[in-house]
Amino acid sequence: MRVNKLYVLLLVVIAVGALFQRCVEPFTPEIKKYSDLLVVDGTLTDELGTQVITVSRTSDYSSGRFIPENGCTVTVQDDQGNIFPFERKGRGRYEAEFYQGDLRYGRAYMLRVIANNGEVFESNYQTLTPAPPVDSVTAVYEPKATAEKPEGLKGYQFFVNTSDPNGNTRYYRWSMEETWEYHAPFTLYAMWDGEWHFDFAFPDDRSRCWKTMDVPGIFTATTRDISENVLKNVKLNYVSTQSDRLKWRYSLLVREYALSAEAYEFWNGLQKQTQETGGLYELQPYMIKGNITCTSNPGETALGFFSASGVSEKRVFVYPPSDYVSEPPCVGDTINARNPIEDYPESAFPVYLYEIQQPTGGVIHQLAAAERRCFDCLERGGTNIRPDFWVY
């Protein structure tokens, strides 16, 4: 009987452990059809200088490529009848210079795009409203776990705080640009391309670089439902210790846009649809139509939104956490009698080598080869010119 009872207990424990254990795995659905539509994307800000409108086409789910639409005629017109023509810059980009007096708060702007097929697409008028300053951007070091990564991550969660006592807008969007410092771990000792070059050196310092990228994801919030125009601790991006962003120093630039109610619906819709959690209590996805319509052919649909928004900015820095931050591995291939440098094929030239540091600190003349990125930080796409804002 005793054995039976133990067995029973075991059964219950197994049952309980397995209960509710949702499992999530990557899945690539087979999507046969795709809808080819024009996409117009642009935010006219209150910043003087170059402003950009992007025109592209949708691509199919499996490729996910960016398909530029290059031959369009793009103009912006304000409610005073001023027309600002945009220049074709290739890669779907259209640019125009704006000068003092061109951009005024309270003035409304609209976009017109004549596409390659001759169809005319227009936005409605959007009023330029100033954005309040960002009160603060904070970073909190905290763990994060999701259904996709149940084992959990460690890193910084960024938050934004803002308020607009003037009540110019109740709808906000943020876009972020991140910059981080990273290092090439090895110091170049020699180069081999069939013969030794002990005097080889890169033209400048390639040990320390900075990389800047747009932060993916869409972030919006509104104070529509609350009595004061204040937002506190709105979640922005999360930076984990699983990339080397936090290895040396990390900086986040937050750009805040003041939106119209209509623009908010658009951006918030996109935000929800790219942050699904797979529950059956989620809204059904649908086509999010922006404010671009085809005036020459009402049957033709275009995606995207043209908005006129004031912008404010805030930059913050974070230092490395005490936890280990991983970085791309650099493993040397030790050169010795059994692995002579002469065995390297020509396709591997040039071979970069460093001197192995002994654990004791002493140097014995032992060389190892490694990939160029382990010597030259530019290889990973950053710049070795220190950005202006990078002050210590």
Next chain:
Amino acid sequence: MRITSIIWGIVMMCMLVPELRAQNQDNDIVFSGDYNGLTFEQFVSKVESQQEVHFYYRKDWVQKIQLDHASGSDLSMREVLHRAFLGTDLRFYIDAYRDIYVMKGRDMVTALPDKLIEASGGKSRKGGITDVEKRYLEGRKEKKNKTIVFGREHIKKPNERVYLTGRVTNAESGEPLVGATFYVEQLKDGVVSDAQGYYRLVVPPGKYTLQLGSMGMQKQVYNLQIWQNAHYNFQFEKDIIPLKEVVIEANKFHNVRGTQMGFQRLDVKAIKEIPVVMGESDLLEVARMLPGVQSVGEGSSGLNVRGSPADQNLFYINRVPVFNTSHLFGFFSAFNPDIVRDFSFYKSNIPARFGGRLASIFDISTREGNSKKFTARGGISPITGRLSVEGPLVKNKGSFVIGGRSTYSDWILRRLKDPDLKNSNAGFYDIATNFSLEANRNNHIQLFGYYSHDRFTLSTNSHFKYSNKGGSLLWRHLFNERFTGTFSGAFGEYSYANTEEQDPLNAYTKNYSIGHYELKSDFDYNVAPNHLLRFGLSAIYYDLDRGALNPYGNESLRYYTNLGREYGTEDALYLSDEWKIGANLTVDAGIRYSYYAYLGPNKVRNYYPDAPLDENTVVDTVSYKSGDIIQSYHGPEWRLALNYLVGQNSSVKLSYNRMRQYLFMLSNTVALSPNDQWKLTDSHISPQIGDQFSAGFYRNFPDKHLETSIEAYYKKANHLVEYKNGADLIGNRWVETDVVQGKQDAYGLELMLRKTAGKLNGWISYTYSHARVKVDSKFPEDQINSGKEYPANYDIPHSVNVVTNYRLSRRVSFSGNMVYYTGRPITYPSAIYYIDGKKVLNYSLRNEYRLPDYFRVDLSVNIEGNLVAKKLAHSSWMVGVYNLTGRKNAYSVYFKNVDGNIQGYKQSIFGVPILTLTWNFKLGNYASE
């Protein structure tokens, strides 16, 4: 006719042994007259002069006996004598020839069980044998027919009909038996007992063979001689040798003979034998195994019946409407299996007495409790514990049952890996009680109360609480043999409270409640032998509080928004006639007329005509006073069903019905979510009206215990309520600005093969179905899917369910399920594009794709405790494996922007086999009720 006669009688009996052994003491004589106050001798002479009966007794034994309670039109000789001899040591025996023997001291043993004599060495054990032993032993004997006679034989007039009415109960517990079948061999016709166990048989006077059957009970065959209207209560003994005939025995000819289509009645035994995920039998889980019933995902609340949304089902438990039928995200149903006796499920032609929802009616009945002794039962599974107690209120006449259930699930959730669930907590409890009293044979009263409560917290900042409560009082009155009335008052209330505190500035708490108060009377009247009229009326009052959004916490800046209260009434009148035309054709035609009024006080907006309803098209807002009728809707609901018998075991049925629905669920998610709200039809949102046509062919193979059916249906409905794309329903006071109405269109074919008895029983069903929705408007913002038709979320073309139960021995049985269905429709992105350098998805046609197909096998073993007859309690173990193959069935597929790339994910709820263990107990032995 004195003592010598007795001896003679015994001698005669000995000579007639083979015949007599077959008789037992169930023979009875029904007679009439007033015998109150007579001495026994006077009684004997009076009865012998009127009836063809002979008494054998000794004068000195009966001198002090006086008759009382012996007057009326259909007295039972057994009852009269039993009462007369109460307090004496006299016994009696009635044989098949209407001879009555009166004896002193002991029963006249006319048929000693052979086994008993052997076992006890030829003499009876001291103290006799227990009931169970007796039934066990008798159960092994071949049974012959008992004879019951009502009235005196006479030459019947043409077209003369007599009525036999009464109630059918379980002999051991006194609980009524529902769906017991009465089949008259000679007429090839029969009836079925109703939800309170009442039956009414209409036949020409004559001699018949009457077969009685009821699920899990011993079959009975009577020689019925009926010459006058009579009332008789039948009792069924439990079938204690369940090797031959197990469960699901009811509706055997009902399937073929009744006009009802798309109808299922399952009792709790069938429900309890199906393996389920949480180790506790679940009524709704079983309902999902029936053809034509789907749900959008496992562990999700809401059923989709024949291509209809989940808000088109009406659940009644003892006439109490239940608005939220799920516990714990839908993994449990709100109905405690220990309390439920059975449920009837209507999905085709819904009887005229029901209305209010388009797709189906679930009519759940609770048990009445044991009217003979106190007993208890309960069980423990990994998630829940339950206990119920029952017993007599007035012995043999009234009983009560009270049952409760609660979870201890918090500790389970805390042990999970999933971060969303780990920080969650959840729990529920429910309690139900039923009192029932059979005041006399014409009046039956039942009082029922129900309360259920759920709470859960998701990831520490989203809290939900909801509860159902209800009560009902039912009085059933027999006016006469041909006319019965049922009067009931019931209420059901559902309420929830939801607190969101993720963002302290936006934190709010919101409450909601709906009340449904109903008065109803139902009559059935056999106006002529071949006409059964059913008619009645009902009045429902709805009181709905859409609640208010209140700021929550000190930091919250959330605006206070009151969403308003609304009131409505729904009144209905119905009449239907079940008309037997000739031997083979039965028509059940009826009409229900419903009238709905949306009542003040309330504020209603007016909008410009010919414009979409939104903020910009408001003309003005009108205030209505209390009692004002703001808007009314009414109309007839036709019900027609036709059954044509083809031979004895086959029939063809056709039906048409129209339904009207005056309230709907505000939900724009795939599955029902706990904060979905019911809403009344109002000035801007019209009632849903649906029509359904069904046709079916039914064939039974009684010798093989097989039932087969094939049913086809087509249905369409107007004014289906859908939501504008991206609508946020939580804080919208003016629902009409977010709602659009469309058309629903569904058809399907359902095949079912069911084995109702034997060691192996169960069913296989296959459903082919098609469900489409179309929401079109001249205003593009009021269209869904650009106004084109699209598959509903619950459009499941192919579905196969296999439910089996195999009884290896009396102590061990196996159950298994197999479920297969086409994956539900899902919207996949049709393209990717870039906005502000970020990858986003474009969705175009709704529900154009499907999830991978669903397949699951479950298995369970039920092991009963020992079969010792005399013991305090009996227990059983159930070991179940859910999802035996461990298949990772897709619950949903979703897309997420991960580090700048769009990644698709497939989510499954149970990707591994799940083992559960449940322990159940009841007081008494294996066979006790």
